[in-house]
Amino acid sequence: MQGQQSLYEFKHPVNDEQILEAAAYIIAKKQFRDGVLNSPNDCEEYLKHKLAIHEHEVFAVLFLDSQNRILEFKELFRGTINAASVYPREVVKEVLELNAASVILAHNHPSGVTTPSQADKLITTKLQQALNLIDVSVLDHIIIGENTYSFAEHGLI
Numbered sequence: 258m259q260g261q262q263s264l265y266e267f268k269h270p271v272n273d274e275q276i277l278e279a280a281a282y283i284i285a286k287k288q289f290r291d292g293v294l295n296s297p298n299d300c301e302e303y304l305k306h307k308l309a310i311h312e313h314e315v316f317a318v319l320f321l322d323s324q325n326r327i328l329e330f331k332e333l334f335r336g337t338i339n340a341a342s343v344y345p346r347e348v349v350k351e352v353l354e355l356n357a358a359s360v361i362l363a364h365n366h367p368s369g370v371t372t373p374s375q376a377d378k379l380i381t382t383k384l385q386q387a388l389n390l391i392d393v394s395v396l397d398h399i400i401i402g403e404n405t406y407s408f409a410e411h412g413l414i
Contacts, residue, residue: 314341320357362398371406
């Protein structure tokens with residue numbers, strides 16, 4: 258059949274990252290009524306679609322107002338396949354700029370294993386201490402991998 262292309266010869270109109278970003282948007286639209294986080298599971302699903310696509314570590318923050326409505330989601334730090342440097346000063350600057358009342362910290366583990374490392378626990382403590390100084394609560398720190406790990410659910414926050 259001359260002049261016809263097989264299905265495999267067509268270029269994809271969107272890439273995998275764009276599809277997952279669209280999925281995260283749809284989940285947020287359906288599950289976060291008026292931008293409010295309705296449950297920890299909704300939050301974890303949203304973050305999974307935002308962070309699972311990366312092949313390197315990404316540290317992100319969900320900034321919330323006093324009613325737990327999402328002000329903004331920001332990927333703040335990018336790292337290597339197994340580490341990302343996180344600077345509390347930069348997180349505090351973003352919190353102040355957005356006038357956030359609380360935050361949910363999140364990062365991915367490209368290895369898929371969601372057990373928190375000592376470094377994960379240490380940075381969570383440092384961020385809690387820094388944000389406590391300006392009366393901002395850390396509601397959770399969620400690690401995304403093959404499944405999710407919530408510091409709050411495990412009594413670490």
